[in-house]
Amino acid sequence: MYKINDNYLKLPGSYLFSTIGRKVSKFTEANPDKKVIRMGIGDVTQPLAPVIIDALHSAVDEMAHQETFKGYAPDLGYEFLRSAIAENDFKARGCDISADEIFVSDGAKCDSGNIQEIFAADNKIAVTDPVYPVYVDSNVMAGRTGTYDAAAGTWSDVIYMPCTAENGFSPELPSERPDIIYLCFPNNPTGATITKERLQNWVDYARREGCIILYDAAYEAYISEEDVPHSIYECEGARECALELRSFSKNAGFTGVRLGYTVVPKDVKCGETSLHALWARRHGTKYNGAPYIIQKAGEAVYTAEGKKQLGEQVAYYMRNAHTIHAALTDLGYTVSGGINAPYVWMKTPDGMSSWDFFDFLLEKANVVGTPGSGFGPSGEGYFRMSAFGTYENTLEALERMKAL
């Protein structure tokens, strides 16, 4: 008999957001008259900006005529998009990243799940705790994480770096040396950021210890403060030890459009082997390029009009974040995040567990958030509120919480 990849069987329960989805479905079925407000999953609610809509229509029209029809895209992305990315997201910030170091994809979730494939199975990973579940789960599936301790909620071969109120939700350098370090700033789920100085420490550590950093900057557009790096390539030496993952989901509302990219600088080498060549081979063999019409929509993000319209969209969500932060603070909750990120991270009241607070909020206020413990053991006793709802729903959810 053929054999399955039994690493899959080690995964506890189902993916966090599937569990939330099921709980919410069950509640709405039982309470069809209640209007549930969703502040759980980080999904956007504002329609695509006019500049994006125009770009999509125009690209669709190109597909209707033989002279302008596009078949297979270049595996790594169209030059027009890779250039726009290199120019605007990197060179404009003084980061030395060129167009041919950009790998366009259908989203950062896929990239962050797939990127571990180019590393050996016996590398040891380090993740922040709490953490975006995909980093860990994709390594579980690859057999890289050892055994699961259900009571502790941890894997034996994973190095956890707690992010707590005590360290300002910014991880300390680990005492045990990892091979692969996952970092995400602005952070999902805590909404915390990292200073340039602290990020430089990580880059220095990785170079000294021979680690690779997988840097997820999906929420970069939400940075509002100075001294918060927008890219890891603002740090000296990062071209030698870091890959960066980016998304169009949150800065341009592309959660249902699907576009992202990964930066693999040509200087990242493991011995003689260029990671750029490995990821190119992976893309060429197992991926077939992002749709032309969607890459054209991505290009529109970088036009002057695109920057203006999307800046307004980000500001819309950040008004939500500030409103949530202020209201919850007023209600006496302990709150962080929401300044440089679309997530507010709150402590649950009265020592309630994360899932108990989830159930409580769903039942009493019909508001859905995300239990902090779903992101890791150090998330227990915390709760994530997303700012991606409409302003009206955000206000109503806060009113309901006030009335509790």
Next chain:
Amino acid sequence: MYKINDNYLKLPGSYLFSTIGRKVSKFTEANPDKKVIRMGIGDVTQPLAPVIIDALHSAVDEMAHQETFKGYAPDLGYEFLRSAIAENDFKARGCDISADEIFVSDGAKCDSGNIQEIFAADNKIAVTDPVYPVYVDSNVMAGRTGTYDAAAGTWSDVIYMPCTAENGFSPELPSERPDIIYLCFPNNPTGATITKERLQNWVDYARREGCIILYDAAYEAYISEEDVPHSIYECEGARECALELRSFSKNAGFTGVRLGYTVVPKDVKCGETSLHALWARRHGTKYNGAPYIIQKAGEAVYTAEGKKQLGEQVAYYMRNAHTIHAALTDLGYTVSGGINAPYVWMKTPDGMSSWDFFDFLLEKANVVGTPGSGFGPSGEGYFRMSAFGTYENTLEALERMKAL
């Protein structure tokens, strides 16, 4: 120092179509005045059908308004598309496949590269020879193929099933028992098909021997003869031992649009473990759904008008295939395929190697085909001509070959 997945280093040279691309670029740079006709890569050339264009525009408009905007898609695909697929591609042919056994993706290349992840590393794969390179290369990357014999062009731990003129390009049951069997009919690259009786033999063999069949039916729309199965689920018992991969690339011209799906029947079980649950977990963890606007375009494929327009598109390419088949036969070449598939498989003249014939044709006729040896050792001495060009270019390419 972290370690890379050194299975990647075992891969010989680059992906077949990248090599072709480089050779063609070099030729066109050196000969800017020559008009090269591309009949190599299986990329379509006809614009998207009006019904598809309308569906795309309409879905783009939905994304422009808050009430109809769509964020994250369901991981496994929208119900409207999964239902249309189950109804039209399966139930209409008497195949017992339900909507929730359909997993929508961004294309069959991704699915056929990723599907091996849910199986253990020590399974043994069997592939036809010649074969679509992605099946083998994705298994090389996963460390499942042993060592490469560069002289023979084969991997030590892969079972090769030769498809030659002698067996009508339809593989015999292997003498050594494999765990995972890749089959593709209508076949890429040979254009050959399989009778329902012979496919039933494969299903019976898989059930008897405890194998799983990964059945690639990406070219199903090109079947013109009776007794050629459109789906493996036309065979009795296939629900217990086969997954099927499908693409919208060739039946609807979606090579640059990106849409495909994989069927995982709930009856496929390895011991107690349902492969349906494993693939759902893989999708949920490492994939974020196909774009809404593209799933709407997929839905349009199954409307009455869509079927009519796309039937005409397939007929257009099949006229090319018949023209190529007839012209090459007239020129004295030994030719197969092109009846139920958009590929014509020809024997190179005078015992030339596949790559020698590639170079000869590129230089003397400025026509690009695909060297059969790129698909495996039994492809040596063969050459694949694609019918996906325009009719005018197809005629011109054949005229040039006649003049040689």
